[in-house]
Amino acid sequence: MTGLLGPAEIRELAARLGVTPTKKLGQNFVHDPNTVRRIVTTAGLAPDDVALEVGPGLGSLTLALLPVAAHVHAVELDRALAAALPDTAARFAGPDAARLTVHPADALRVTAAELADPAPTALVANLPYNVAVPVVLHLLAELPTLRHGLVMVQKEVADRLVAGPGSKVYGVPSVKLAWYARSRAAGKVPPNVFWPVPNVDSGLVAFTRREPPRADVPREAVFAVVDAAFAQRRKTLRAALAGWAGGADRAAAALTAAGVDPGARGESLTVEQFAAIAASAPAASAAAQ
Numbered sequence: 001m002t003g004l005l006g007p008a009e010i011r012e013l014a015a016r017l018g019v020t021p022t023k024k025l026g027q028n029f030v031h032d033p034n035t036v037r038r039i040v041t042t043a044g045l046a047p048d049d050v051a052l053e054v055g056p057g058l059g060s061l062t063l064a065l066l067p068v069a070a071h072v073h074a075v076e077l078d079r080a081l082a083a084a085l086p087d088t089a090a091r092f093a094g095p096d097a098a099r100l101t102v103h104p105a106d107a108l109r110v111t112a113a114e115l116a117d118p119a120p121t122a123l124v125a126n127l128p129y130n131v132a133v134p135v136v137l138h139l140l141a142e143l144p145t146l147r148h149g150l151v152m153v154q155k156e157v158a159d160r161l162v163a164g165p166g167s168k169v170y171g172v173p174s175v176k177l178a179w180y181a182r183s184r185a186a187g188k189v190p191p192n193v194f195w196p197v198p199n200v201d202s203g204l205v206a207f208t209r210r211e212p213p214r215a216d217v218p219r220e221a222v223f224a225v226v227d228a229a230f231a232q233r234r235k236t237l238r239a240a241l242a243g244w245a246g247g248a249d250r251a252a253a254a255l256t257a258a259g260v261d262p263g264a265r266g267e268s269l270t271v272e273q274f275a276a277i278a279a280s281a282p283a284a285s286a287a288a289q
Contacts, residue, residue, distance in 0.1 A: 003092035004033035005060045010195055013058045017084050021196055027078075029057045030126055032193035036064040042186050042204060043124045043150040045069055052120035052146070054107040054135055055128050057081055059088040065124060066096040073115050075103045107135045112142050123149030129198075132157050133173045140180040140209075141219070148181075148208045152189055158203025159185075170267050171233070175226045178271040179219060181207040214275040221278040222271075229266030229274070237269075237277075238262035245281070254280045 005013070010031040014020070021027035030036055039061060045051060051069040056062045056076050065072045066089065076082035082104035089097035103114060108131060112119070123146055127135055132153040140146060153161070156169075162183045163170040177183055186204035191197045212219065228244040229237060237260065238252045245251035252262040257280035260273055 003094070004036060004063050005031065005058065005092070006033055007031040007195070009092075010058055010060070013084070013088065017058075017080055019058070019078075019080060027055075027057060027128065028126075028194040028196060028198050030060040030193055031195050033060075033064075035189060035193045036061045038187075039124065039126075039150060039152060039204065040064045040068060042206065043122060044148070045122055045124070049122045050118045050120045052115065052123050052125070052139070052143070054123070054125040054139075056085055056102075057126075059085050059092070061124070061126055062089060062100065063092050066093045066099055069099065069122075071099045071101065071118050073101050073103060073120055075105050075107045075110055075115075077104075077106050079104050107131070108138055110139075110142070112145075115143065119143070119145040121145055121147050123151060125149075126152040126202075129154045129157070129200075133161070136161075137173075137176055137180075140177075146209060148206070150186060150204060150206045152202050152204055154198075155188060155201040155203040158205045161205050165268055165270055167267070172226055172230050175269075175271050175274060176223060177207065179212055179222065179275075181209050183207040212275075213272045214279065217275050217279045221281070222275050225274050225278045226266070229269070233266055236263045236265060240266065241277070 010029055021029060045068050048070050050071045051065045053062055053065060053072060053074045056074040062072060062074055074085060082102050085102045089100050120143055123139055136151060160169045160171060160173045161177050162185045163174045184206050186206040189202040225244060229240050232240045237255055238248050241251035242248040245254055254277055255262045258276035260277060
C-alpha cells in the first residue's frame, strides 16, 4: 500500500478543512500507517469483498482499504469530512479512488437500500467510541450481506463484545453479537497512534457471520429476554424476568420449560439458552392459567 496518511498529512488535512476532533462525535483520527496496514491485514479481505467503513474521518483507513477491496462504502456523519474524502482519495489513492462511495449519513440509521450497489460484505472500521456497540448491532441487523468484519473499539468495549458466559464483563453486547456472529479478540491498539490521544487503549474485534441459533424465534423476542435478564444482573432469572413474563411464577415456568435453572443468573447463559427461554414464553402463560 502506498499513499497512506502519517502525522504530517493528518495535521495538514485537518488544518486545510478547519477540522478539530470533537468528543461529541467520538473522533480520534489514526495517524500511524502501520496501524491501518495491520487492521486491513487482520480483516482478511478477499478481492471480491465490498468493505463498509463507518466514521472514516480524514481517510486514514479508507486509503488502506481501497487497494485491496472491490469497493469501499464510507459512512460519515460529519458533513465536512464526508465532502472532503473523495478529494483525499483522489490525491493519495490514484485510480483506486474510483472504488469509493461516500455516504454523508448516520451509521445508526443507514439502510441496506442506501448501500445496495454493491452490497457490503465486510465491516472494517475504527468506530466512534460512544456508539460502537449500537452501530455494529444495527449494521448486522440491517445488512444480511455482511459476512465478516474487523472493528476497532475501546478496549473495554472489545472485551465485552467477545466475552463468554461466566465472564464478569459478559452482558447484553456479548449475547447480541453472538446471535449474529462468532467473534474473537484480534489485538490491542495503543493510544499514541491517534490524534487526539485518547486516555484508553483500543481493541480489535473480528467476527464471522453465522446463522442465528434458532430460526423459530424472532430476534426481537430473544433480545427482549436478554435485556430483561441483564437489567438486574444480580438477581436470579426468576426475579429478573418477572416483568418480561408477567410474574415470577410465569418466569420460572418459562425457564423450566427451556431447561434453565430459575435460580441461575443471566451472566451464566449462552445465546442458545436465551433463545430457548424466548421460545418457551407460551409455556409460561399456559402454566399460569
